Amino acid sequence: MSNNGHTAQELAERFALGLRGDGAARVLGVGTLARAEPGQLAFLANPKYRAQLAASRAGVVVMREDDAEGYPGTALIARDPYAAFAKISALFEPRPLREPGIHASAAIDPSADVSADAHIGPFVSIGARSRVEAGAIVGPGCVIGEDCVVGAGSELIARVTLVTRVRLGQRVLIHPGAVLGADGFGLAMEAGRWLKVPQLGGVVVGDDCEIGANTTIDRGAIEDTVLEEDVRLDNQIQIGHNVRIGAHSAMAGCSAAAGSAKIGRYCLIGGGAGVLGHLELCDKVVVTAMSLVTSSIREPGEYSSGTPLMDNRSWRKNAARFKQLDAIARRNPRSREDG
Amino acid sequence: MSNNGHTAQELAERFALGLRGDGAARVLGVGTLARAEPGQLAFLANPKYRAQLAASRAGVVVMREDDAEGYPGTALIARDPYAAFAKISALFEPRPLREPGIHASAAIDPSADVSADAHIGPFVSIGARSRVEAGAIVGPGCVIGEDCVVGAGSELIARVTLVTRVRLGQRVLIHPGAVLGADGFGLAMEAGRWLKVPQLGGVVVGDDCEIGANTTIDRGAIEDTVLEEDVRLDNQIQIGHNVRIGAHSAMAGCSAAAGSAKIGRYCLIGGGAGVLGHLELCDKVVVTAMSLVTSSIREPGEYSSGTPLMDNRSWRKNAARFKQLDAIARRNPRSREDG
Amino acid sequence: MSNNGHTAQELAERFALGLRGDGAARVLGVGTLARAEPGQLAFLANPKYRAQLAASRAGVVVMREDDAEGYPGTALIARDPYAAFAKISALFEPRPLREPGIHASAAIDPSADVSADAHIGPFVSIGARSRVEAGAIVGPGCVIGEDCVVGAGSELIARVTLVTRVRLGQRVLIHPGAVLGADGFGLAMEAGRWLKVPQLGGVVVGDDCEIGANTTIDRGAIEDTVLEEDVRLDNQIQIGHNVRIGAHSAMAGCSAAAGSAKIGRYCLIGGGAGVLGHLELCDKVVVTAMSLVTSSIREPGEYSSGTPLMDNRSWRKNAARFKQLDAIARRNPRSREDG
Incomplete structure (x- = not known):
């Protein structure tokens, strides 16, 4: 990585991504959507975090095409934004020197x-x-x-x-x-x-x-x-x-x-x-x-196996009944219409 | 720690504890209520172990004020006997030397x-x-x-x-x-x-x-x-x-x-x-x-989550019924008075 | 271990096992019943794997007396074939040299x-x-x-x-x-x-x-x-x-x-x-x-405790009912004849 980082344009070309906005936007590192700063790149993969996009200060955001509709900032468009982010962020990973x-x-x-x-x-x-x-x-x-x-x-x-x-x-x-x-x-x-x-x-x-x-x-x-x-x-x-x-x-x-x-x-x-x-x-x-x-x-x-989490008081009552489950079932014989 | 240990009086002053009995009683180490010897200090925190107090040979016992009623031996009185014991026993912990x-x-x-x-x-x-x-x-x-x-x-x-x-x-x-x-x-x-x-x-x-x-x-x-x-x-x-x-x-x-x-x-x-x-x-x-x-x-x-432990034979019968739980419940519709 | 391994006869004597078949059969190593080769010894302990015996190419097989009935190959007879195998296979274990x-x-x-x-x-x-x-x-x-x-x-x-x-x-x-x-x-x-x-x-x-x-x-x-x-x-x-x-x-x-x-x-x-x-x-x-x-x-x-494994969809339905178990049981009061 050069100290100047990478422009959005360079990243788009290197990882075959779409580009919207300012191709000259410079990426010096990565961050989360919520906390990234202007020189940083973030990603939006889970729709749950879509609301964070509008408020994000990230300089560049990797996202799906439909999430980019109406986004005023610089976006890199990927079918899988998380995978694209993984590859981009590897550029910023400090690798300790391990000489032969x-x-x-x-x-x-x-x-x-x-x-x-x-x-x-x-x-x-x-x-x-x-x-x-x-x-x-x-x-x-x-x-x-x-x-x-x-x-x-x-x-x-x-x-x-x-x-x-x-x-x-x-x-x-x-x-x-x-x-x-x-x-x-x-x-x-x-x-x-x-x-x-x-x-x-x-x-x-x-x-x-x-x-x-x-x-x-x-x-x-x-x-x-x-x-x-x-x-x-x-x-x-x-x-x-x-x-x-x-x-x-x-x-x-x-x-x-x-x-x-x-x-x-x-x-x-x-x-x-x-x-x-x-x-x-x-x-x-x-x-x-x-x-x-x-x-x-x-x-x-x-x-799956297991039981749901409950407050301890409710759990104790229900768990105690687990010991009687066979007896309860035998008192309620399966009727013909049961699956 | 000096080789002479500490007197009950010294411990009471150092850790701001009450004292009953012989302030000159000497503590050379710590032990459990059940096995402590006369030169050792023990503690009573859980009422479950109160019965052990009468038989204990411990030279000094840390306990709550009400547990000390009628105790004929030497007692250090603490609001939290376990915490007090923790601090006292640290005096007897061998610390390996780690020089700079x-x-x-x-x-x-x-x-x-x-x-x-x-x-x-x-x-x-x-x-x-x-x-x-x-x-x-x-x-x-x-x-x-x-x-x-x-x-x-x-x-x-x-x-x-x-x-x-x-x-x-x-x-x-x-x-x-x-x-x-x-x-x-x-x-x-x-x-x-x-x-x-x-x-x-x-x-x-x-x-x-x-x-x-x-x-x-x-x-x-x-x-x-x-x-x-x-x-x-x-x-x-x-x-x-x-x-x-x-x-x-x-x-x-x-x-x-x-x-x-x-x-x-x-x-x-x-x-x-x-x-x-x-x-x-x-x-x-x-x-x-x-x-x-x-x-x-x-x-x-x-x-909490999970089920109680049972003998395996009972568990097998009840656990098998867990698979039918939804069907059983549907056969027993919730009545209005159920919580 | 010599490079020549051990004959079936030698193993029978050394570990007090019965012998059927060719006492001169040479064992150079061990294998599983399914994959052992002619110079290898295998074992049959779990009846579940009995069907593999007929097809096994193992030179010698350790087994119980009744499993050996009609077996045409060389067998070592043990009351506990797994324990016997453990002892025999120790002969073939490479032990790294750890000099004093x-x-x-x-x-x-x-x-x-x-x-x-x-x-x-x-x-x-x-x-x-x-x-x-x-x-x-x-x-x-x-x-x-x-x-x-x-x-x-x-x-x-x-x-x-x-x-x-x-x-x-x-x-x-x-x-x-x-x-x-x-x-x-x-x-x-x-x-x-x-x-x-x-x-x-x-x-x-x-x-x-x-x-x-x-x-x-x-x-x-x-x-x-x-x-x-x-x-x-x-x-x-x-x-x-x-x-x-x-x-x-x-x-x-x-x-x-x-x-x-x-x-x-x-x-x-x-x-x-x-x-x-x-x-x-x-x-x-x-x-x-x-x-x-x-x-x-x-x-x-x-x-035992726990619940059986189910496909997640069924599990979700049943697990949700676990929270109602006490209510269900109360709707179905225990009758006198229940265990």
Whole structure:
């Protein structure tokens, strides 16, 4: 980014957007519709915020064509203003410099293969037979165990652990505190004591995946745990051993998939939601926040469990009746006309 | 603390408490009412434990005036015995020595500004333009990225990550594994693939906040994620981008607030509870454990969702009927006298 | 493991298993029934997978005696095929070499006592008066604070934190990102501000416990938080201060026990389930996934809460009726014959 920013005209051309108003309007940064200043660009995607448009001081606003009707300011016209905004705002993102090279403090096994074009930060350890490819960034405090691969252009921000047999594709982004490849939770009970089941598999992460802070992905028991390409995991997610997540699926914070669950492509798992082990979800399943999936899902669509929030006094009365629900239903036999 | 501890008299004066019994009684440490020994101080706050008082061997007990009626031992009288106990027991807390200075192994960017009066432990890295103020403690293995501030007297116990643009106020305490300032979970779908939305904001943490182990607080997309002063977060909490949490609110373990949620002042969020994105909770809202807040709350009070725990066999029968609840209700039309 | 693997005969003798078929069949590794190759051993434990047996290419299969009837291949006969498989597969587990000795980069307090027979990896810090016993492994990036013990044969894989007063028994295994001994969440409100209650206790972990990635176990307020022997905790679990977990209990991912909860022996806590503070669960309690335990449990058995998953449209209709449940029940007074 030059210090002069970009004109509306330049942005329109670069991102193939329509332009209304002053093409020479200069964009030096981005802001929200409510608080952007004249040198900033904002966006209007959700009609809910349309009322803010008239009052906005933003110098340029990205919006849909019909929202621009009668707008007196400078507008960039996009079919998807949020996506257009995402691309424009990347121009203004400060990117810390991560020059190729290995920090003097790093502890790297002689059998590891680190590209001369990779960046290895301070206090990083890399185990035997692991490989870090060109353009990869391994930030401060990361631990990479044995037999791992960090694919080209991937970035481990800081304090990420790849325990063992974790293979990352290209352009994978992993946030701090994430742990990939820890032992799956495999136990057998024998003579009154737990017997640990060795976890011999690994973790395979496809290209363009993103893994949130403090998320954990266990390695497989025999075969691998797999994330297909472009899977997006938020923070604090738990993925059990031998789970498979289809391409382009996204899971929100604190959700979990238990061992051997299979989640399809283009699924959206809400925050705090859970999928029990060994289940299968077909493509395009949406699970709302804090729902628990207890059987396989074979039809795309939106699924939910739970009860509505109430004031505690009302909730106590109603929740107590939940215990009598079967009795209540038996007192009210289903009549023929019921669905 | 001297090795001789403190007399009841000294404690009464220091903390402005009433005294009954032997002012010369010596307190060398603290214990629970049930297990304290003669040289120890215990407290009685919850009337539930009143029966334990008679049998307690504690040398001194902090309690309310009315609980002290007829108590033959030495009592310190407080309006809030738990708060008084908290202050007294701090006298007996072993505090590891953290001398000012920078450990030889630390990796500190030349443009960072570290107070000579701060303690920087081993294997700490501090990025460009970050500042660590006087009296701050940055424990082993912490990673501080670019453009962060650790305010005066703040402490990062160990292995804390401040990713970028994280500004901590004074006396902020952060427990190990916490990650502040990671990318918010911002995604736009374009042509069947996820497009990452840059996260240009930061995180602002007010004075006297405490942040638990492995808790994550994402940085804002455009503006900042904000914790006002004296906010207390337990372990494993997830705070999405652009959340704002009001002063003196507390959240228990494993709870979460999704992106752009606004939580008021003096709120209490129970363990495992969730607040969906973009909602607003007014001041003094209490959400009980594992409840999900799905719409904004405008009245102070206690709120809940969920169903009671039952033996699995009963639960299965009742839960199955939940699927028929609408049909059951329609068979029983609301009569005029129903609330 | 020799490169030649093991014959079926050798395995039968070593693990006291029955043998059918070719005792000279050579096992070079393990696989799933569905995908194992001729040189691999698989197992059949769950009758659900019996149909896969006929088609399996596995060279040797561990199974129950009755499943082996008519099986033409080589079978090892076990009463518990899963446990037998666990033991056999351990022969094929690659174990990274962790030689005794202290990595040059480690920062160890002069008053710490590290066995010459322990392995201390790079970027480890060990605080005052802590002890690491013989055969223990402390992997890269671990932080051990003051007054801790790592018992003989215990392993901290990487980036584990023991904050203070954490005593591990023998053969304890802790996965990356786990934090033991952080401050319990103890707060008192005084004059409109939170007052921190010092956490003077520690954490005691019994022999043979396993603690998952990013799990947190707080230290006690006055007395200790305790895990008895052979407790198994999965990833992302939160254990509050002064919790006690009985021997041989297991908790699945993302579950939690709040402060002072007491969980019995041989309990199984499902994924995402919660136990409120100060409750007691007797031995052999099973809590299903994402259930919330809100009162003490005195009878062994399986317990649940929550509602079934539905398509969102149906769920909305039924969930709305939950708010009327008490009114519905009052319109349908309980008749004498109801249970």
